[in-house]
Amino acid sequence: MPECPACHAPLETPLACGACGALIEVEGESDPFALFGLARGWELDAGELKKRLLRFGRMMHPDFYAAAGDAARELAERNTAALNEAHDVLANDFRRADWLVRALGGPTESDERQMPQAFLMDVLDWNETLDDARGAAPGSAEIRALDELGETLSSERGEAFVRIGALLTPLPDPGSDALGRLRRELNAVRYLDRALRELKSLRLQHASTR
Amino acid sequence: MGYIELNVLNNETTTVAMGIDLGTTNSLAALWQDGRPVVIKPDGKNGKIPSVVQFPGPNAIPLVGGKALEQAVVDPRNTIFSIKRLMGRGLADVQDDLAAFPFPVTENVRGLLQIDVHGKPMTPQEISSLILMRVHDLACRAMSGNEVVKAVITVPAYFDEPQRQATRDAARLAGIEVLRIINEPTAASLAYGLDRRGEGTVVVYDLGGGTFDVSVLRIEDGVFRVLATSGDTHLGGDDLDRALIDMIRGELSEQLGPDELNDPAFLQAAKLAAEKCKVELSAHPRADLHLMVPDRRVSFRRTISREDFEAAIAPLVERTLDACRLALSDAGLTNSDIDEVVMVGGSTRVPAVLKRVEEFFGRKPHTELNPDEVVALGAAVQAHVLTGGNRDILLMDVIPLSLGLETMGGAVDKLITRNSTIPCQSTEGFTTHVDNQTGIDFNVVQGERELASDCRSLGRFKLTGIPPMPAGMPKIAVRFHVDADGLLTVSAKDESSGATASIEIQPMHGLTDAEVEGMLEASFANAQADFDARRVVDLKAELETMLRVTEKHLTTAREHLDPESLTDLEDAVRSGKHAMTLNDPREIQTVRDGFERATLPLAALLMDSVAKSALAGKKLDEV
Ligand SMILES: [Zn+2]
Numbered sequence: 002m003p004e005c006p007a008c009h010a011p012l013e014t015p016l017a018c019g020a021c022g023a024l025i026e027v028e029g030e031s032d033p034f035a036l037f038g039l040a041r042g043w044e045l046d047a048g049e050l051k052k053r054l055l056r057f058g059r060m061m062h063p064d065f066y067a068a069a070g071d072a073a074r075e076l077a078e079r080n081t082a083a084l085n086e087a088h089d090v091l092a093n094d095f096r097r098a099d100w101l102v103r104a105l106g107g108p109t110e111s112d113e114r115q116m117p118q119a120f121l122m123d124v125l126d127w128n129e130t131l132d133d134a135r136g137a138a139p140g141s142a143e144i145r146a147l148d149e150l151g152e153t154l155s156s157e158r159g160e161a162f163v164r165i166g167a168l169l170t171p172l173p174d175p176g177s178d179a180l181g182r183l184r185r186e187l188n189a190v191r192y193l194d195r196a197l198r199e200l201k202s203l204r205l206q207h208a209s210t211r
Numbered sequence: 212m213g214y215i216e217l218n219v220l221n222n223e224t225t226t227v228a229m230g231i232d233l234g235t236t237n238s239l240a241a242l243w244q245d246g247r248p249v250v251i252k253p254d255g256k257n258g259k260i261p262s263v264v265q266f267p268g269p270n271a272i273p274l275v276g277g278k279a280l281e282q283a284v285v286d287p288r289n290t291i292f293s294i295k296r297l298m299g300r301g302l303a304d305v306q307d308d309l310a311a312f313p314f315p316v317t318e319n320v321r322g323l324l325q326i327d328v329h330g331k332p333m334t335p336q337e338i339s340s341l342i343l344m345r346v347h348d349l350a351c352r353a354m355s356g357n358e359v360v361k362a363v364i365t366v367p368a369y370f371d372e373p374q375r376q377a378t379r380d381a382a383r384l385a386g387i388e389v390l391r392i393i394n395e396p397t398a399a400s401l402a403y404g405l406d407r408r409g410e411g412t413v414v415v416y417d418l419g420g421g422t423f424d425v426s427v428l429r430i431e432d433g434v435f436r437v438l439a440t441s442g443d444t445h446l447g448g449d450d451l452d453r454a455l456i457d458m459i460r461g462e463l464s465e466q467l468g469p470d471e472l473n474d475p476a477f478l479q480a481a482k483l484a485a486e487k488c489k490v491e492l493s494a495h496p497r498a499d500l501h502l503m504v505p506d507r508r509v510s511f512r513r514t515i516s517r518e519d520f521e522a523a524i525a526p527l528v529e530r531t532l533d534a535c536r537l538a539l540s541d542a543g544l545t546n547s548d549i550d551e552v553v554m555v556g557g558s559t560r561v562p563a564v565l566k567r568v569e570e571f572f573g574r575k576p577h578t579e580l581n582p583d584e585v586v587a588l589g590a591a592v593q594a595h596v597l598t599g600g601n602r603d604i605l606l607m608d609v610i611p612l613s614l615g616l617e618t619m620g621g622a623v624d625k626l627i628t629r630n631s632t633i634p635c636q637s638t639e640g641f642t643t644h645v646d647n648q649t650g651i652d653f654n655v656v657q658g659e660r661e662l663a664s665d666c667r668s669l670g671r672f673k674l675t676g677i678p679p680m681p682a683g684m685p686k687i688a689v690r691f692h693v694d695a696d697g698l699l700t701v702s703a704k705d706e707s708s709g710a711t712a713s714i715e716i717q718p719m720h721g722l723t724d725a726e727v728e729g730m731l732e733a734s735f736a737n738a739q740a741d742f743d744a745r746r747v748v749d750l751k752a753e754l755e756t757m758l759r760v761t762e763k764h765l766t767t768a769r770e771h772l773d774p775e776s777l778t779d780l781e782d783a784v785r786s787g788k789h790a791m792t793l794n795d796p797r798e799i800q801t802v803r804d805g806f807e808r809a810t811l812p813l814a815a816l817l818m819d820s821v822a823k824s825a826l827a828g829k830k831l832d833e834v
Pocket of ligand 1: 005006007008009010018019020021022023
């Protein structure tokens with residue numbers, strides 16, 4: 002465990018010391034697991050993550066440095082921003098998986114463009130259902146079809162993350178085939194999420210015109 | 212002559228921070244005193260300062276607040292109201308408002324809104340700064356000598372980056388250091404101490420004079436997150452009054468012509484009558500709606516029951532509930548998920564509003580605090596936290612809209628997504644598209660839409676100085692940092708050369724740093740000019756009296772003064788008359804001082820004369 006440069010107490014986060022309250026300048030550390038003092042891995046205790054966010058947030062939030070000098074205030078801004086950025090990556094299943102695949106040297110989104118034919122046919126089906134619902138009358142078959150589509154998309158998304166979790170537990174070796182499979186799964190989630198976003202905005206439009 | 216009081220026991224001025232609710236219709240400030248936030252109420256009044264500025268003439272000192280509001284009917288052209296609607300906006304954004312403004316609003320080449328005031332263009336930031344100065348002034352007086360130069364200012368949760376930046380610039384122009392800009396609904400929740408509940412979901416229902424906002428907030432362990440906001444920027448207490456005004460106009464339409472019914476003075480009188488009736492109906496089951504038009508010998512009187520009024524405003528209340536439904540749906544929640552409802556804004560005192568909101572959410576809304584004061588009180592709580600007073604509350608506000616960069620194809624690459632907790636940051640890599648490209652243009656956008664053209668452009672910047680390389684080789688890291696006020700800074704680094712680009716974004720609809728500096732200098736110069744102008748007037752008045760008295764005694768002087776003193780005196784009279792045509796206070800002061808010296812022999816002479824005893828101890832101009 003790293004120690005505080007000021008008081009040598011062990012550090013829970015490299016951004017600040019819980020013992021003496023020192024803010025610590027961190028150059029180029031972007032590993033969200035390291036910033037939260039957590040072991041790198043897919044499984045994450047959401048409660049523990051939130052507890053740490055609040056505990057660490059109280060150590061370094063700029064609100065508590067509003068009366069301090071410019072340098073301390075800016076460091077508080079930067080470190081809290083780094084903490085929040087790391088939290089956003091860890092708390093989001095997609096972003097956490099995406100970060101792990103990148104960190105293990107796996108392919109990026111654009112490296113792995115090919116999607117299976119069957120999946121692309123599904124995507125076309127969803128788009129058709131969404132297009133039909135656009136401008137359809139409330140209560141019509143087209144609108145009712147949205148509910149079914151919503152369930153399909155959500156359950157497919159859940160299944161995709163079960164597979165992603167399995168591929169990431171334990172973490173695959175750098176260069177392993179699993180990384181390519183992971184990237185394809187993540188790309189499929191992107192399609193699912195886009196369709197879910199459109200579905201939500203369609204529903205909102207219906208709610209507001211009611 | 213006044214006395215300067217010195218408190219020798221406590222002569223240190225302490226810096227106090229205030230919370231300011233800078234509203235569309237009214238503004239007010241609160242301070243932390245004796246362990247709780249207190250609204251500043253100068254002269255024992257309610258503390259609300261109408262957000263209105265009136266400019267009496269090209270160089271006259273502007274009126275702010277109640278005095279300005281009184282001029283709205285007399286001088287609508289130069290009485291500026293609802294300036295908050297124009298903050299950080301472009302002309303295309305405010306089309307709906309323009310029709311209601313009796314003053315002309317234009318856009319300059321930079322996309323900055325301007326209001327022509329006696330031939331001088333003024334930005335919304337400058338006009339807002341006048342309101343803030345007034346608020347600041349009252350706060351300083353309330354603290355009797357303690358310096359209040361720091362403030363927490365509230366903005367609506369939906370305010371985007373340019374609107375927040377414009378608010379900050381207005382404060383800077385007013386000489387106020389902004390400790391933090393926080394969201395109005397968050398402030399309202401802080402005022403009620405809702406941070407103390409472990410977790411819960413809160414709806415803040417804010418029906419102001421001219422706007423309606425509803426926000427859904429999630430509170431977990433002292434962390435506030437805005438989940439969704441909705442509202443109607445043109446629905447408020449004024450519309451409730453209008454329901455009663457329409458009643459009067461309908462009834463009087465047979466006796467008065469359309470010109471008379473639309474006459475500003477008639478409308479103002481009708482509005483006052485409607486307001487009075489509305490306020491009475493909040494306390495009593497029935498009230499008189501009474502209006503007299505003396506010059507037409509027309510009068511209107513009717514007893515309005517609460518039921519009549521409720522029926523008249525029911526469609527308006529339903530519109531607010533539609534916005535609530537939308538906000539809940541956006542947050543993925545239903546009415547039953549809501550743990551607390553907080554009422555903000557004077558119009559929430561109307562029993563019909565309260566009743567319908569209670570029915571809709573199935574729980575009693577919070578009304579313990581004055582709904583006009585809640586936001587300012589919450590801002591003062593946060594000001595107390597920020598000046599080191601309290602470490603138990605930690606406000607983690609979120610950014611209301613996503614921030615990103617326009618990509619080659621015109622799409623948006625989101626770097627920071629909406630509802631991210633602030634401060635936050637994000638870095639994204641970019642590269643060149645053609646060989647030996649040494650610069651990249653970036654367009655920074657804010658919004659949720661997929662296409663950059665559908666989002667709001669915050670500004671553009673160009674990254675230059677990339678070493679010539681084949682396309683795709685350079686690695687440019689663009690970093691967005693959103694600070695705790697929700698304000699964005701962008702930095703870029705060429706990782707191949709290690710060079711950092713300093714980026715100055717030309718803000719759209721906003722002021723550049725240089726412009727703010729320029730306005731500050733101009734306002735100092737103006738303050739000097741105002742001061743000089745007053746001194747010139749005072750000096751000339753003094754000089755005129757001295758001239759009049761001297762001329763009155765000139766015969767005596769010619770008879771009895773020695774030739775040298777007489778020449779001096781006659782010279783002084785000549786230069787004194789000339790000085791009456793001058794405008795430089797320093798020159799006039801020199802002449803006045805010389806004049807006084809030249810009149811000394813005459814004064815001595817007059818004192819030696821018969822009236823010597825009676826004149827003893829008097830100056831020349833008192834003779
Ligand atoms: Zn330490």
